[in-house]
Amino acid sequence: MKRTAFARAECPVARALDAIGDWWSLLIVRDAFDGLRRFGDFQKNLGIAKGMLTARLRKLVELGVLEQVAASDGSAYLEYALTKRGHDLFPIVVSLRQWGEAHLYARGEAHSVLLDKAGQAVGQLVLPSKSGKPLSWAETRVRKVVGRRR
Structure with missing residues (x-):
């Protein structure tokens, strides 16, 4: 079955999923946030599979989410480092984590926990309005593109 491409969609969610929405790409980004940098460590x-990892890393580099850099230990290897664009995915990864914690674990079931540098659990993400008031989905709307040309 052929996958539908959303690279030119008017919806930012569709475009973002087209770019980085497969689970391998998001797990690679998660691992990069956890400090992994080398192909073998990701694998x-x-x-x-090595071929799948190669394809995903190549795409993340093409998208500007990761960049290849000289190995931090001075060896001849190349490593993968998050770019600014990659760092901007942090709230997405945290949001997925928090949704998973809330809905996919039984009470008391062990799972990894995101901590701040002081060792405290990270608070729940909220979507603030421009004034800082927390918003729910019911307090938002999407303004669609009108007069779409084909």
Whole structure:
């Protein structure tokens, strides 16, 4: 079955999912936030096939989410580092984490926990209005593009 491409969609959610919405890409980004930088480390941690990992890393580099940099230990290897665009995915990864914690674990079931540098659990993400008031989905709307040309 052919996958639908959303790279030119008017919806930012569709475009974002087209770019980085497959689970391998998001797990690679998650691992990069956890400090992984080398191909072999991503492959070992994820258990992903080398060809699949190569394709996902290549796409993340093309999108400007990751960049290849000289190895931090001075060896001849290249490593992958998050770019500004990659760092901007942090709230997405945290939001997915928090949704998973709230809905996919039984009470008391063990799971990893995101902590701040002081060792405290990170608070729940909220969507603020421009004035700082927390918003729910019911307090928002999407303004659609009108007069779409084909």
